[in-house]
Amino acid sequence: MSERLEPSESYGVHLAGDDAVVPFQVDALDLRGRTVQMGPAIDAMLARHDYPPAVSKLLAEAIVLTVLLGSSLKFEGQFLLQTQTDGPVDMLVVDFRTPGDLRAYARFDKARVAAMAAGADPSALLGTGILAMTIDQGPHTSRYQGIVALEGGTLEDVAHAYFAQSEQIPTLVRLAVAELYTRGETGAARHGWRAGGLLVQFLPDAPERIAHRDISGGDAPEGVEMPGGDEDDAWVEAQSLVGTIEDHELIDPDVPVERLLYRLFHERGVRVYDPTPVRDQCSCSRERIAGVLRSFTAEEIEESIEDGAITVTCEFCGTRYGFDPAEFRAAG
Template identity: 75%
Template structure:
């Protein structure tokens, strides 16, 4: 990752949409990543024709997955997946370095319609209760790492904070925003999606300064409060600045990521690095599906036949693959 330099009002060529921009604020001992998503997000959401509330929720998961997955320093895969009892019972975001991305949502259309009629379509309510799993896979010769955090009616932002407190113990602030955009072109209404995300982490040189306070153990005597600990002043300042970020600033194409970072951190000096492009790129292939089908028993192959053929549809990109059953029954 090469350094671009300190930000000034007009000092850096904007990274643009669908590009993760790493940065650091040396004066506050923080590092982070910011992204604005446009065409890549719209194409992933449009091909499934999700109801708008489902699209918005999946958009938040996509941005979170990109912010986390883009931190990998090696060739590998970052997988974010929810399993819940809510109307949207599964979200999957698959990020493969350096920037290939795919995602999908599974939902109960009737339950979503009922919630829409009742006016209760908050993202946390759509998710319900369950778990969020984050998996890092470096390849066949390494062990997978997986972190799991409970979903209990909290937003994905809140869940991300809990994940870092429990699993990484690195003070972290996350902001996510997704919006449905309507513009008029040649007398017609054009529909698209935009999203933005900001992740900031406190990473000073001294380990004593970066330790995250332990979570309550639950075994303290009744009436005894946990001992309060003051956060580092630099982290308090950084966290306060991040909290001032408005949703519209994260998604507005007129406020590129560099300008947002300058607004937040110019008094402390913010340095940006080379952006990494993010692409709507599915990893499915005929060869991979053949490998899966060859692992099926003859009985399973027979059960998969419809109208004399086996048809497999990729849940991510919607591409259909047709196979002759005889290829797997010989």
């Protein structure tokens, strides 16, 4: 179901609020996209780990990017975003399972992160390496994986490079994260994380309207820009409009995503579709972990025993599972 946005005084639509992805389209500009504001869900995922603020911010950006990409899946499956780098934050993992279950984890070197100045460039946290995006439709299908190099820059930059190289769809991504401090009923300050994002793609009916930059065959002199076709006027206008977005508009609870979309595209007409909720929901379970342990050799089982028990802690949600080793010795 879709509804055309009208001025804020008379939207006539149900506002999505936090933790819900809102698909939209602007027919006059051949645009389709998704936007989201995240509050309680992302705060819960970050709060259960003792991450330094810089690591929390980076992981939150990865979570929002994963939501914007994973929510496009039209089937039951999984979208996994993972980085592997040589930076102080050497791994980010965000797991999105349709229609909207999320879990996320960051691995980092405490000493290296602590040695960085406050407000350090996120690219310095990531370092160099790769970012992999994996789509899994289930056990009877082949996985699809796209890989893009991480060589400095933000996750927004990486997303743009991915779409330019792999999908060849003109795409704009905006991500924002902030810490929010409010006063509770007792007057004490309360801390929480908020994040938001917007993804816009140019998808005209006539594919020739998408200008593709030529890919160098490797013979061009260093520093020489390869020629590319002129961009479509509609896409130029879209980039100009999206370029006016300020970070606070993506995360402010008093600026719902519908209001932002109306501000950006009201002159062209913007239509929104039913929101899809996203939630902090880990997929770990005692049964799943027990299944993994049953695949261990007898030697691996013995090595896993500590104080007479096997204890497994989920890196995503922090849940601890305890097992009697005798169960797996018998299975072996």
